[in-house]
Amino acid sequence: MATKMGIEVSVAIGEAVRLANADVIAAYPITPQTHIVEHLAELVANGELDAQYIPVESEHSAMSACLGASAVGARTFTATAGQGLELMHEVLYVASSMRLPVIMTVANRALSAPLSVWGDHSDVMAVRDTGWIQIFTENGQEVVDNVLCAFRIGEDRRVLLPVMIHLDGFHLSHVIEPILFPEQSEVDRFIPPNQYPLPLDPNKPVAMGDFGPPNIYFETKWAQEINLEAAKEVILQCWDDFGNTIQRYYSPVECYHSEDAKVLLLTMGSFSETAMTAIDKMRGDGREVGLIRLRLWRPFPFEEIRQAVRNAEVLIVLDRALSFGGPGGPVCSEVKSALYGDDKRPKVIGFVGGLGGRDITPAGFEEIINRGIEISRRGSTREFEIFGVRE
């Protein structure tokens, strides 16, 4: 029997990590993820989670300590946000390249300057190509479920990759929601013990992290790409099993009233739920609009995206990050490139909005959709549209 609790999402993440029985947590405080690591510190201090808690002196060291712990076969967790994720940047590549299944929640936050502790996806987009599995969530339940899934996916022998679970800073990290927690016995059955195949062990010495000259480096990178692509199968299996045992189902791309919709909006993260409210209202007004929510960011679900938008005439993509001097939003440019080869594809209009914690209301989403439809008809000289900014 699951337990239902009204709980802050950050605290709920700590509870999920406790259920997963993590061995090592290395953490450094940064808003808006602090409540996650505070709760974990509390659980360890009270003996409710038997883990080593390393209060490191920076995020760079947090991820580095995770590398070491993971390399000796320990189940390893950390959390960060914004600047913290940036400081970890080079270490993130090492985690994925050395096949170390570190699990991390990221409370998505804007990047300095000016300093902003509030949410957007600038931090995620800067680590897009680090080789991690990356999953976006929309509410507290999804975060908890996917943190549990992350341990099973990352540590799977066929995968052995680090996993990032993204949740919007404040909009998700700091809200109190009713969340269902599976029983410990269910979690124990769902996540098998971590059995890292080649840990650092004096009884069976291995060398990890040798340097790769030009005659071998490229092969290691190609193997990594094949591995990340192949991880998708395991992710889908894991979500299936999770659905079959715990009755909540997840998929790489999720559709809401999209089948008959001529106009689709695509969002990622907690804004999706607000967008649903706007879709409901517009449907009530007789408009043929629908919503596509992108959950699996890496590996990118090309085929699922193509299937999901095939019958639409207009696809409006909302990004919460800006690629300076580039095509606007990273999500939009990836969706465009996924569709480019298809003969039958919708017109894609990119919007950038909600930077640095600026909210978008249901009325705002309605406006985005209406503006998107208008631009699809009359065209625009801009590469992308901007929403909710004083010009």
Next chain:
Amino acid sequence: MENYAVFVPRLVTKKENFAPGHRACIGCGEALAVRLACKALGQNVIIANATGCIEIISSQLPYTSWRIPWIHTLFENTAAVASGIESGLKIQMKKGRMAQQEIRIIAIAGDGGTSDIGLQALSGALERGHNFLYICFDNEAYMNTGVQRSSATPFGASTTTSPAGKVSIGQVTWKKNMPAIAAAHDIPYVATACPSYPFDLMAKVAKGAAAPGPAYIHILSPCPTGWRFATDLPVKIGRLAVETGIFPLYEVENGTYRLNLDFSKLRPVVDYMKLQGRFRHLSEDVINEIQQRVDAEYTKLKERAS
């Protein structure tokens, strides 16, 4: 120390956990120091290695010189990686997922990886009290990238980024005192060593690895390539560094200083400097300035150790 030198060789293992065939330069003092340290450490260790000379000479894929478990990740994070290894082993033994055993965690790095880019991670790991030994193999510059100055480069040395020129003597700052910084963390064991004194070095490494908590050993590793001396001289150069008082051998055990080799009269620093191309440009005045500084530092150390 002479008696020690007669009997100890019989106790030293012939096993080489740092295997030959690596790519170090001829006459590398650092490779010699690593080899000796490995003899002292034995089989039950895990090495975390920072980016640097030792990493690149020992680990080119698909080869390795390491017969003990070894990990390299990045340049500045080795002490943090060691923290994770220590915590990961401890908790798995506690939870019964791993047999109880004594595994020594050893972090190794060069002077750049220690006194410059890795200083924060090192300070953090020492402060948190992880049970590990950190060894800095100090060849007094970024040798791997082509002899650029670090904060451990001595005053007056010419490097590629502190070149001696018409208006410069080369490095214009004094060598950062890393052992003192380590000792300021109030850790159980800090020592200096040099491969020119192999038994002293091995004894210290064994002691540091067995210390109850963090330990730090700073090993001067003469570098023929970067210091510009003949490849048959590293052992002699190391001895001169100690005999001139430029690199005294000492230990700090639970805060108590002890000089391992004391000299009633130090050799003049010029004996050490004249054999090295990196100091060749220095005037008598600058050498005198260095002599005065070395004398003063040695006196301070002796007072601490008395």
